[in-house]
Amino acid sequence: MKDVLQDILSNKRSELEQLRARKPSLRQALLDSSTGIIAEFKRRSPSRGWIKEEGRAELIPLGYQQAGATALSILADGRFFGGAPQFITAARASGVTLPILYKEFVIDELQVYQAALSGASAVLLIAACLTKPQVSSLIAVAHSLGLEVLLEIHSEAELDYVDLQPDLCGVNNRNLGTFVTSVDNSFRLAERLPSDIVKVSESGISDPGTISLLRQAGFRGFLIGETFMRTADPGLALKDFIARI
Numbered sequence: 110m111k112d113v114l115q116d117i118l119s120n121k122r123s124e125l126e127q128l129r130a131r132k133p134s135l136r137q138a139l140l141d142s143s144t145g146i147i148a149e150f151k152r153r154s155p156s157r158g159w160i161k162e163e164g165r166a167e168l169i170p171l172g173y174q175q176a177g178a179t180a181l182s183i184l185a186d187g188r189f190f191g192g193a194p195q196f197i198t199a200a201r202a203s204g205v206t207l208p209i210l211y212k213e214f215v216i217d218e219l220q221v222y223q224a225a226l227s228g229a230s231a232v233l234l235i236a237a238c239l240t241k242p243q244v245s246s247l248i249a250v251a252h253s254l255g256l257e258v259l260l261e262i263h264s265e266a267e268l269d270y271v272d273l274q275p276d277l278c279g280v281n282n283r284n285l286g287t288f289v290t291s292v293d294n295s296f297r298l299a300e301r302l303p304s305d306i307v308k309v310s311e312s313g314i315s316d317p318g319t320i321s322l323l324r325q326a327g328f329r330g331f332l333i334g335e336t337f338m339r340t341a342d343p344g345l346a347l348k349d350f351i352a353r354i
Contacts, residue, residue, distance in 0.1 A: 149334030172344025
């Protein structure tokens with residue numbers, strides 16, 4: 110009986126060590142990068158349906174890494190995006206060492222634990238889906254597991270969420286209600302955000318020239334998915350995009 114108990118405790122310790130193991134930093138990767146591209150593995154879109162239904166998590170994310178991505182975003186939501194937490198695990202098993210953002214509609218701390226177990230470096234928290242107390246609690250859980258937090262906002266009404274001191278702040282250029290996308294949203298909100306927070310512009314970026322303008326506005330990260338995923342070879346599309354920045 111004593112031996113069985115020791116085995117159980119040993120396994121629990123092993124799981125805790127895995128959860129809290131040091132992870133590649135998304136924040137630092139963006140600060141160190143000259144391009145800041147977060148390439149996204151996204152098989153489906155709620156507004157446009159399947160983008161690349163046959164997309165394989167053990168191939169495309171690694172292709173992004175080889176093409177020069179600064180970091181990756183991998184959809185874990187199955188219902189709307191055709192994703193799964195296992196896609197992050199598969200990407201890690203294929204050789205991906207870059208920081209990975211766990212992209213999901215996170216509303217419960219169990220999802221944060223899932224992000225850590227899958228091999229993610231950071232978790233997305235969407236202000237439009239959560240109250241400030243919920244965000245504060247989830248940030249604390251994420252940090253206890255060694256995960257960083259990318260807080261996503263879309264409007265001026267959500268600017269006070271930034272007071273909770275996430276590791277990064279993302280501006281979603283796509284309206285979650287209408288699905289209308291405009292990069293002008295990033296430019297409009299940039300000057301309202303603290304100068305010392307690492308800013309990420311999300312969605313609607315298809316022109317390398319836009320990256321330069323966004324960098325001038327203070328952004329260090331640029332999350333791009335459909336621009337690459339709609340091509341026959343997303344990694345090659347990323348490589349060509351980087352060459353034109």
